Amino acid sequence: MGERRLGEEELIAQIFAPLAAPSGFGLADDAALLASPGDLVVTTDALVAGVHFFPDDPPGLVAKKALRVNLSDLAAKGAEPAGFLLTLALPPDWTDHWARGFAAGLAEDARAFACPLHGGDTTATPGPLMVSITAFGRAGERFVPRSGARPGDAIYVTGTIGDAALGLAVRRGEAVAARLSAPARAHLLDRYLLPRPRLEMSQALRRFASAAMDVSDGLAGDLAKLARASGVGARVELARVPLSEAAQEAIALDPALRERAVTGGDDYELLCCAPPSAAAALELAARAGGVGLTAIGEVAAGREAVFLERDGTQRRFERPSFSHF
Amino acid sequence: MGERRLGEEELIAQIFAPLAAPSGFGLADDAALLASPGDLVVTTDALVAGVHFFPDDPPGLVAKKALRVNLSDLAAKGAEPAGFLLTLALPPDWTDHWARGFAAGLAEDARAFACPLHGGDTTATPGPLMVSITAFGRAGERFVPRSGARPGDAIYVTGTIGDAALGLAVRRGEAVAARLSAPARAHLLDRYLLPRPRLEMSQALRRFASAAMDVSDGLAGDLAKLARASGVGARVELARVPLSEAAQEAIALDPALRERAVTGGDDYELLCCAPPSAAAALELAARAGGVGLTAIGEVAAGREAVFLERDGTQRRFERPSFSHF
Numbered sequence: 001m002g003e004r005r006l007g008e009e010e011l012i013a014q015i016f017a018p019l020a021a022p023s024g025f026g027l028a029d030d031a032a033l034l035a036s037p038g039d040l041v042v043t044t045d046a047l048v049a050g051v052h053f054f055p056d057d058p059p060g061l062v063a064k065k066a067l068r069v070n071l072s073d074l075a076a077k078g079a080e081p082a083g084f085l086l087t088l089a090l091p092p093d094w095t096d097h098w099a100r101g102f103a104a105g106l107a108e109d110a111r112a113f114a115c116p117l118h119g120g121d122t123t124a125t126p127g128p129l130m131v132s133i134t135a136f137g138r139a140g141e142r143f144v145p146r147s148g149a150r151p152g153d154a155i156y157v158t159g160t161i162g163d164a165a166l167g168l169a170v171r172r173g174e175a176v177a178a179r180l181s182a183p184a185r186a187h188l189l190d191r192y193l194l195p196r197p198r199l200e201m202s203q204a205l206r207r208f209a210s211a212a213m214d215v216s217d218g219l220a221g222d223l224a225k226l227a228r229a230s231g232v233g234a235r236v237e238l239a240r241v242p243l244s245e246a247a248q249e250a251i252a253l254d255p256a257l258r259e260r261a262v263t264g265g266d267d268y269e270l271l272c273c274a275p276p277s278a279a280a281a282l283e284l285a286a287r288a289g290g291v292g293l294t295a296i297g298e299v300a301a302g303r304e305a306v307f308l309e310r311d312g313t314q315r316r317f318e319r320p321s322f323s324h325f
Numbered sequence: 326m327g328e329r330r331l332g333e334e335e336l337i338a339q340i341f342a343p344l345a346a347p348s349g350f351g352l353a354d355d356a357a358l359l360a361s362p363g364d365l366v367v368t369t370d371a372l373v374a375g376v377h378f379f380p381d382d383p384p385g386l387v388a389k390k391a392l393r394v395n396l397s398d399l400a401a402k403g404a405e406p407a408g409f410l411l412t413l414a415l416p417p418d419w420t421d422h423w424a425r426g427f428a429a430g431l432a433e434d435a436r437a438f439a440c441p442l443h444g445g446d447t448t449a450t451p452g453p454l455m456v457s458i459t460a461f462g463r464a465g466e467r468f469v470p471r472s473g474a475r476p477g478d479a480i481y482v483t484g485t486i487g488d489a490a491l492g493l494a495v496r497r498g499e500a501v502a503a504r505l506s507a508p509a510r511a512h513l514l515d516r517y518l519l520p521r522p523r524l525e526m527s528q529a530l531r532r533f534a535s536a537a538m539d540v541s542d543g544l545a546g547d548l549a550k551l552a553r554a555s556g557v558g559a560r561v562e563l564a565r566v567p568l569s570e571a572a573q574e575a576i577a578l579d580p581a582l583r584e585r586a587v588t589g590g591d592d593y594e595l596l597c598c599a600p601p602s603a604a605a606a607l608e609l610a611a612r613a614g615g616v617g618l619t620a621i622g623e624v625a626a627g628r629e630a631v632f633l634e635r636d637g638t639q640r641r642f643e644r645p646s647f648s649h650f
Contacts, residue, residue: 008648028554030398030538031368033468040365042443043356044410044459048450073355085369087412087457118367125373127452132412134369134459143358213355229353323333 006096008122015103021083021116032118034083039139041079045069046132049091054171055129059098060105061193062131067109069216070135071197072268076214078144078206079137081113081199086120087132094129113199142206144272149211149230153273153299156282158198158291160244161219165264166257167192169250176254184246191244195268201293204285205272212272218263221321222271224305230273233302238262239310242294262307263317273299331421333447340428346408346441357443359408364464366404370394371457374416379496380454384423385430386518387456392434394541395460396522397593401539403469403531404462406438406524411445412457419454438524467531469597474536474555478598478624481607483523483616485569486544490589491582492517494575501579509571516569520593526618529610530597537597543588546646547596549630555598558627563587564635567619587632588642598624 006014012027020027034040047066049055071081086106090099110116115135149155167188170177177185198214205212211230215222219241227234241262243251251258274282279295286293297308307315331339337352345352359365372391374380396406411431415424435441440460474480492513495502502510523539530537536555540547544566552559566587568576576583599607604620611618622633632640 028550029402029471031366031402031404031462033402033464034365034367036364037362039361040359041356042359042410042459042461044412044444044457045446046412046414046448046457048414048448048452050451051449077354077356077358079356085367085459087369087371089371089373089455091452119369121370121457123371123373124376125453125455126375127373127416127455128450130414130450130452130455132369132371132446132457134367134410136367137356139358146354225353 011099011122015099016117019103019107019110019117021118027119034136037082037136037138041074041077041137041139041143042134043070043073044132044134045073046130048130049128057193059101063102063106064109064194066131066133067106068195068197069268070133071113071115071199072195072214074135074137075197075199075202076144076212076270077137078142078202079139080202081115082136082138083116083118084133084135085118088120088122089125089130090122091125091127091129140206144205144209144212146211146213146226146229149226149232149273149299150275151232151299151301153210153275154279154295155234155236155297155299156272156274156293156295157215157219157242157269158201158293159269160242160247161215161267161269162247162261162264163188163191163244164266165260166247166250168266176250176257179253180250184249187244187246188250192266197268198270198291200289200291201270201286204282204289208274208278208282208285209272210275212270215267215269215271217265217321217323219267219271220263220307220317224320226271227305233300234297234305235300236297236307238307238315240294240296242292259317263320331424336424336447340424341442344428344432344435344442346443352444359443359461362407362461362463366399366402366462366464366468367459368395368398369457369459370398371455373455374453382518384426388427388431389434389519391456391458392431393520393522394593395458396438396440396524397520397539399460399462400522400524400527401469401537401595402462403467403527404464405527406440407461407463408441408443409458409460410443413445413447414450414455415447416450416452416454465531469530469534469537471536471538471551471554474551474557474598474624475600476557476624476626478535478600479604479620480559480561480622480624481597481599481618481620482540482544482567482594483526483618484594485567485572486540486592486594487572487586487589488513488516488569489591490585491572491575493591501575501582504578505575509574512569512571517591522593523595523616525614525616526595526611529607529614533599533603533607533610534597535600537595540592540594540596542590542646542648544592544596545588545632545642549645551596552630558625559622559630560625561622561632563632563640565619565621567617584642588645
């Protein structure tokens with residue numbers, strides 16, 4: 001476009017330094033110092049163009065998604081955001097315009113979630129653009145593991161399930177997209193592009209949950225992972241899995257999408273378990289935090305995570321979990 | 326090759342879980358807990374195939390380099406390794422063989438540097454393989470910044486400078502490679518493939534250095550960065566910049582390589598400054614740690630980092646710093 005492009009140091013100094021933690025060295029050092037963080041929860045997740053997002057997605061939304069998928073992991077572990085590191089691999093055709101849009105979105109979320117940038121790395125790549133974020137969280141009094149579920153615990157999910165997988169169908173222009181109402185399309189697309197990390201639940205999970213994880217690879221597959229980590233089974237009633245109005249509209253148009261809603265990725269809702277003694281308190285805390293929380297089943301003895309139809313028969317999924325491999 | 330390839334969960338459970346910190350959740354969770362780490366130094370650096378290493382480099386060496394470039398940053402900040410997170414973006418043609426070699430090299434270094442794996446992310450990419458590591462270090466009593474150099478401080482580097490840049494010339498099969506002795510070729514190539522993070526210097530830097538950074542983008546450019554961060558100038562005598570015998574052999578064959586030695590990347594030696602009152606103690610500590618430490622010049626007033634020839638004239642470099650952009 002004839003535009004002179006920023007060099008690496010300018011990119012850091014002009015575009016990313018304004019996002020830096022005020023306590024730090026303004027990104028002008030090899031590393032950053034997290035002063036006395038206490039117990040720290042650390043997590044990392046990467047997004048690759050063409051795999052996790054579309055190369056022409058708005059850069060601000062790509063930035064927000066990259067941060068939010070990490071914040072979602074912090075929420076699931078009962079942690080509070082403390083900051084992050086950013087690694088950005090830029091392909092030959094990156095533009096200042098893209099970088100500025102990316103940084104603007106990232107800055108908005110860093111402020112909104114009180115999660116400043118502490119440092120990072122920028123590099124060139126001949127391949128697709130890749131964003132890798134490592135997020136740090138203050139652990140509070142307890143790390144909420146995947147492995148703590150016990151038979152008899154209630155199983156919950158926050159929000160609604162499947163919107164993002166159906167939003168991806170919309171983004172791809174699959175047949176159902178044209179038949180959906182405009183509001184349903186917009187809702188599903190928004191849920192695919194912009195996850196809502198359920199940080200309002202962090203404290204409640206620490207206090208009341210036996211186990212938790214975020215739903216990033218599909219509810220069915222992720223529940224199986226949680227059950228495996230806990231050495232338990234699980235029984236979920238499919239009819240209780242919460243669906244948005246938009247998802248219900250899509251499934252009414254194409255019943256096959258019901259399976260996709262339960263097995264598709266990118267929900268970034270929380271899946272958590274609580275013993276009967278703590279279930280009421282967990283539900284109350286969710287209500288107080290303004291987060292929808294729905295009991296969908298129960299932890300069971302055994303090793304199998306099963307999804308049951310209304311008539312009690314087991315629903316088997318062709319592809320229970322989303323995988324990029 | 327007809328080989329059945331590991332899935333993502335098998336890759337994690339079979340290949341990477343053995344490297345996990347014993348205190349952790351065996352990589353079977355969304356995040357990891359660093360218990361009461363005290364002040365923490367965090368840093369992140371990524372390597373991209375075809376940019377930072379050759380796709381056919383031995384995978385164990387790629388893994389070691391990816392970890393070591395981060396440990397080098399910890400050393401420069403006076404920190405002791407505490408663990409790391411690994412993000413691995415795998416292209417369509419990755420093999421179990423590659424992954425096993427990568428993990429074996431990583432395991433060796435995680436043990437050697439007492440720096441366990443705490444978690445990470447694996448993803449597919451249509452593009453080149455990329456390794457991104459975030460390393461955590463215990464900060465000790467002081468974070469050693471880039472910005473602390475003051476006029477009158479002595480300027481030091483560890484080890485020898487330029488070996489890696491000349492090793493890259495060997496790796497590329499440039500003309501000089503065929504004319505070097507076999508031992509010189511082997512030495513330079515080894516220095517390119519396998520950095521030595523100077524962690525033996527961490528404690529001494531905390532106690533005696535006013536400023537430090539690692540030399541990753543070439544001594545000339547990195548000294549300019551340190552001077553800029555400190556708001557000072559610097560005068561280095563080119564003849565005092567320590568060169569290995571192999572580098573001297575290469576430069577004797579092609580005098581133009583002298584500039585490349587001082588401006589080329591990948592040294593992963595330390596550049597540090599100390600006030601006159603602490604210089605002797607820093608030198609003594611380096612000797613005790615078995616690390617070569619050479620005074621190459623002095624921090625000066627002003628803003629310019631200059632390299633001086635024997636006759637006192639200033640040497641100007643065509644391209645003072647290595648950049649992938």
